[in-house]
Amino acid sequence: MRKQFFLNRMALPVIFSMMVLSGCPNEPDDSDTTAPILSAGTAAGLGSLSGSIARVSFTADEGGGYYYAVLDAGESALTASAVKAQSAGIGGTGIAAAGENTVSIGGLTQGLSYTVYIVVQDTAGNLSSLLTIADIKPTVSFLLPGTEWYFKNGVLKFDETKASINGRKYDYSYNPDTKTGSIAGDTSGRQYTGIDASIKADGVIETGDIINALGDFAIDGDTYSLSFNNYRNSSFAITFSETKDSAAADTLIGTTWYWPSLILEFVTENQAILYSVTGYYPYPYIYGYTYNTASKTGSIKTAVRVFSTAFSTLALGDFSIEANFPTWHDSFTNPGQGPVVPLNLYFANYKSYGHGADFIKMPQGLFQDTP
Numbered sequence: 001m002r003k004q005f006f007l008n009r010m011a012l013p014v015i016f017s018m019m020v021l022s023g024c025p026n027e028p029d030d031s032d033t034t035a036p037i038l039s040a041g042t043a044a045g046l047g048s049l050s051g052s053i054a055r056v057s058f059t060a061d062e063g064g065g066y067y068y069a070v071l072d073a074g075e076s077a078l079t080a081s082a083v084k085a086q087s088a089g090i091g092g093t094g095i096a097a098a099g100e101n102t103v104s105i106g107g108l109t110q111g112l113s114y115t116v117y118i119v120v121q122d123t124a125g126n127l128s129s130l131l132t133i134a135d136i137k138p139t140v141s142f143l144l145p146g147t148e149w150y151f152k153n154g155v156l157k158f159d160e161t162k163a164s165i166n167g168r169k170y171d172y173s174y175n176p177d178t179k180t181g182s183i184a185g186d187t188s189g190r191q192y193t194g195i196d197a198s199i200k201a202d203g204v205i206e207t208g209d210i211i212n213a214l215g216d217f218a219i220d221g222d223t224y225s226l227s228f229n230n231y232r233n234s235s236f237a238i239t240f241s242e243t244k245d246s247a248a249a250d251t252l253i254g255t256t257w258y259w260p261s262l263i264l265e266f267v268t269e270n271q272a273i274l275y276s277v278t279g280y281y282p283y284p285y286i287y288g289y290t291y292n293t294a295s296k297t298g299s300i301k302t303a304v305r306v307f308s309t310a311f312s313t314l315a316l317g318d319f320s321i322e323a324n325f326p327t328w329h330d331s332f333t334n335p336g337q338g339p340v341v342p343l344n345l346y347f348a349n350y351k352s353y354g355h356g357a358d359f360i361k362m363p364q365g366l367f368q369d370t371p
Helices: 080-085 246-250
Strands: 038-045 054-060 064-072 090-096 099-105 114-121 131-136 148-151 154-158 162-165 168-175 180-183 215-220 225-231 236-241 256-259 262-266 271-276 285-292 297-305 317-322 344-347 357-360
Touching: 038 114, 038 131, 054 064, 054 114, 054 131, 064 080, 064 099, 080 114, 090 099
Parallel strands: none
Antiparallel strands: 038 054, 054 099, 064 090, 064 114, 114 131, 148 154, 148 236, 154 162, 162 168, 168 180, 180 215, 215 225, 225 236, 256 262, 256 357, 262 271, 271 285, 285 297, 297 317, 317 344, 344 357
């Protein structure tokens, strides 16, 4: 029988519902006739290197799929059904969460004013009323707060004090004059790492060192990109752009998976990084991997640890990507709405240890306090 690991180290009873984070529900619920309610539509960020991107935010009282359309200011307003049909203007769709949502819109022209129209359709097929956000005017800016950057499937976001990569938050510094900065890592791992370790009063061995930092980065105003030359101290050169890469959707590149305090991040088409948020692994391991898009199966091979005296470790083994891991966490569900069923990357025989391992595709490290 497959062993499942529940959140916060407690096996919580759940009612299985097939709502997958990576797609909309398949079957409408005929008993639900109440449409989603949208509110708090506002500009979340109008500055970008190219001056062609704007970010808007809105709040929905339930999840589903969102649709947006963008028209030049002064054009005739659209109806909710026209926005859903994507029949006019610059349009797009995505997954709407219950709560606040942010949408990044590209293809705009610097200095022009736009109106954004948004609707949400819930799992039962009910379409919300139209939400209108007016006077959206993109500008050129080298400031980071409110911006989003994309590396394949990975998303890097900045607010005033924190940077987040695929949901996990870190401190950062940035100089807009030199267009350079640095994103820090996790501190004070709770397990021995062998790096300046000291016994604390409570007997817990901690390092106090910063581990798994994303590293130093630079912004290029000509290519509208943000680049790391030594991403996570693993020698990878990674470049994030202002626009999403739709061709990356069927790959693992840029995805991040969690189990329990370990993070598995795919950085190239054949290499992945495994690291710990607790300090158990003070340096990342670099693994080779193969992946079959059609069958959603692959294998992660023997790794080399990034260390002054590098050495190899066991292969993680064969894996499959599935959507049958029920979990419950307040960050991703609302009371009474049932469990979320995220995608998970499953090893039936992890490292040949004789037990399975579920790496969950969700933001934050769910088995420990989040930063």
